[in-house]
Amino acid sequence: MDLQNEKCVIIVDENLPLGIIANTAVILGITLGKAKPEAVGPDVTDLTAKKHLGIITFPVPVLKSTAENIKDLREKLYQTEFQELLVVDFSDLAQGCKTYEDFTQKMTQTPESALRYFGLAICGPKKKVSKLTGNLPLLR
Template identity: 45%
Template sequence: MKLVMVIDKELPLGMIANTAAVLGISLSKMFQKDIVGPDVEDADGNTHIGITAQTIPILGGGREQIKELRDRLFDTAFADVTTIDFSEVAQRSLEYADYTGVLSRLSGPDLYYLGVCLYGPKKKVNKLTGNIALLR
């Protein structure tokens, strides 16, 4: 399995960090046992909460590139790739109920994404994201 985040490279640094955090929280909720390692005790006996046991490449895509990627992931050929998206609608919403209310009234052409997180078979994830460079 492979894990990748693709985030809009044109966003301000704070929004990039926020997008990565939101995607990571949602991912860990779904796959905690697969992704988060066990707690670790240091030499002094202090416990450090487990962190990700997998690398998380963060790629930088353009706005249209991310939208095309997200739209492609709705195809049943990619049903085994878990996809988490963070849209402009979500970022602007102050309450979760506002987000769900607005999102439920929008269709695909009206949605733009700040970032997406993919978790699935390595070959498929590489095929989808292999042409996207690391975010720098």
């Protein structure tokens, strides 16, 4: 990954309860790590010879937005202009399922327009990611 020219962000619905915000960010981050394993650094050892697993090698800001804006942003990400971006989404449907099998079965019967997105992770060329998310504030 070219850190000079690429950027990753996570955007969450700021109006969700804190636990759902945390859960959304964690799920997006895990999936992002699966899709970009090269972004995770090697394990490290501290001064006392204790091992610590590698973490991501660059910052991933967590931004806040509204459900409506996240939905609009997700729609834009389907456009040809943004197809090269890596996009991870997490929706109400996914959050409400107890098993992955339940999730996959329900998704096959749900139109995209019916999904309420709790969050998105976007990774790709810095200019395109910033064009889409540069006006969003940090979640604090």
